[in-house]
Amino acid sequence: MAKSKPGRSGFSGYTLSKLSLNVIFLIVLVVAITVHGSDSSSSYTRRPQPSNSKKLTKPVVLLISSDGFRFGYQFKTETPNIDLLISRGTEAQTGLIPVFPTMTFPNHNSIATGLYPAYHGIIMNKFTDPVTGELFNRNLDPKWWLGEPLWVTAVNQGLKAATFFWPGADVHKGSWNCPKGFCKAPYNVSIPLEERVDTILNYFDLPQSEIPDFMGLYLDVTDIQGHKYGPDDPRVTQAVAKIDEMMGRVIKGLKKRKVFSDVHVILLGDHGMVTNCDKKVIYIDDLADWIKIPADWIQGYSPVLAMNPRWGKDVKNPAEKNAELVAKMNEALSSGKVENGEFLQVYLKEKLPERLHYSESSRIPPIIGMVGEGLLVRQNRTNAQECYGDHGYDNMFFSMRSIFIGHGPRFRKGKKVPSFENVQIYNAVAEILGLQPAPNNGSSLFTRSLLLPIGETAQVE
Ligand SMILES: *[C@@H]1O[C@H](CO)[C@@H](O)[C@H](O)[C@H]1NC(C)=O
Numbered sequence: 001m002a003k004s005k006p007g008r009s010g011f012s013g014y015t016l017s018k019l020s021l022n023v024i025f026l027i028v029l030v031v032a033i034t035v036h037g038s039d040s041s042s043s044y045t046r047r048p049q050p051s052n053s054k055k056l057t058k059p060v061v062l063l064i065s066s067d068g069f070r071f072g073y074q075f076k077t078e079t080p081n082i083d084l085l086i087s088r089g090t091e092a093q094t095g096l097i098p099v100f101p102t103m104t105f106p107n108h109n110s111i112a113t114g115l116y117p118a119y120h121g122i123i124m125n126k127f128t129d130p131v132t133g134e135l136f137n138r139n140l141d142p143k144w145w146l147g148e149p150l151w152v153t154a155v156n157q158g159l160k161a162a163t164f165f166w167p168g169a170d171v172h173k174g175s176w177n178c179p180k181g182f183c184k185a186p187y188n189v190s191i192p193l194e195e196r197v198d199t200i201l202n203y204f205d206l207p208q209s210e211i212p213d214f215m216g217l218y219l220d221v222t223d224i225q226g227h228k229y230g231p232d233d234p235r236v237t238q239a240v241a242k243i244d245e246m247m248g249r250v251i252k253g254l255k256k257r258k259v260f261s262d263v264h265v266i267l268l269g270d271h272g273m274v275t276n277c278d279k280k281v282i283y284i285d286d287l288a289d290w291i292k293i294p295a296d297w298i299q300g301y302s303p304v305l306a307m308n309p310r311w312g313k314d315v316k317n318p319a320e321k322n323a324e325l326v327a328k329m330n331e332a333l334s335s336g337k338v339e340n341g342e343f344l345q346v347y348l349k350e351k352l353p354e355r356l357h358y359s360e361s362s363r364i365p366p367i368i369g370m371v372g373e374g375l376l377v378r379q380n381r382t383n384a385q386e387c388y389g390d391h392g393y394d395n396m397f398f399s400m401r402s403i404f405i406g407h408g409p410r411f412r413k414g415k416k417v418p419s420f421e422n423v424q425i426y427n428a429v430a431e432i433l434g435l436q437p438a439p440n441n442g443s444s445l446f447t448r449s450l451l452l453p454i455g456e457t458a459q460v461e
């Protein structure tokens, strides 16, 4: 894990402010000890309270997703509000690792459930179940959605939840029925980000018992601009500034309601973004000398090649035929005679690298091709050339990483943690809210390294 901090123009300013925070901490500590000292003589013991009176007496989590916010975007422009959350909160120093495939629906659902896509069932944004032949295309039928997302865990255990456009939150499951006024859906790109933020902020004007304990907010501008123009375009820089402005709106709105220091604000993203403007393309028809692959065997070309061959009825052992097909394809791709062939490797799903956790679901097609970073796969040269930003590639690529910043009572101030996979977030949020987590793929030990124990005063590190 690289420990060096990426270049940042205000680095020296950061160190200075960190120094002064240390000084403030010392003063606070002295005051706290003094107060506590005089307090201990009284008949009851009370923890010293921060000077700003605590308005919320229950833990509240505001989980904000900025879709496609690639790690490093925060250095594109001035981001004073994101910087404030970072310097006074806990940050994954080299970003948040998405799950494979690094697509929006699989990742939002992994964040919400703590499960890898093979176990929560949303294995791509759009796919055909190889067994039943049914198409999933962001459907709301609960049969597709196998995990238990945070809002269901919260409501099942007597807490309140609210969501605004979080992918999958409009699926009715268990005791969650996407309640009107607390679950904005369906997704509508035209709803301004300000309206989304203000809807969430307004919940804090409710009587405390009515304030949702868990809130999920979805912002899309970084993903939209990244897809259209690629991650290096100035319009993506503008989108980053917009997200920072929205974080400013969140901070200001919470401060106005005197709850900023009480609320756990988590800012993260589902995946990164990479340009495909180099136009490196692999054409399936170029493999024809080794093996002819009809277009209707292919469910998705790139960033993930998804294949479900339709062998004829006379084929007795399709599994064997699939293995032969994979071998032939890889022979062709590594022959040096297929243009860009070295950037595609094809697997039976059972043989995919273990770290991808992408085999144990009948919904995953039997053959998966891992496509090189930023490459395209097409059937033939007649397909139009495109140039844009994309994601979905191997989660090992740094360009697919997003951000994680946690701010609030259970997050240490100025703390950096190594990168971690987003399946860990479910347990962390459950822990903050005092919820019993459903079975998931996160580690219960991880929350201890990310979060302060209950009641411990956040300290500057
Ligand atoms: C989406 O939101 C815009 C802006 O509020 C609104 O004009 C439009 O009718 C909405 N579309 C749908 C389908 O609800």
Ligand SMILES: *[C@@H]1O[C@H](CO)[C@@H](O)[C@H](O)[C@H]1NC(C)=O
Pocket: 295, 379, 380, 381, 382, 383
């Ligand atoms: C190229 O592939 C597309 C499917 O991706 C197909 O519709 C088209 O007919 C193919 N063209 C040729 C010349 O094979």
Ligand SMILES: *[C@@H]1O[C@H](CO)[C@@H](O)[C@H](O)[C@H]1NC(C)=O
Pocket: 115, 116, 119, 357, 439, 440, 441
């Ligand atoms: C992920 O969690 C599910 C549910 O507990 C479990 O069935 C599965 O074995 C886990 N997978 C991994 C790779 O940990």
Ligand SMILES: [Zn+2]
Pocket: 067, 068, 103, 104, 105, 223, 270, 271
């Ligand atoms: Zn996304």
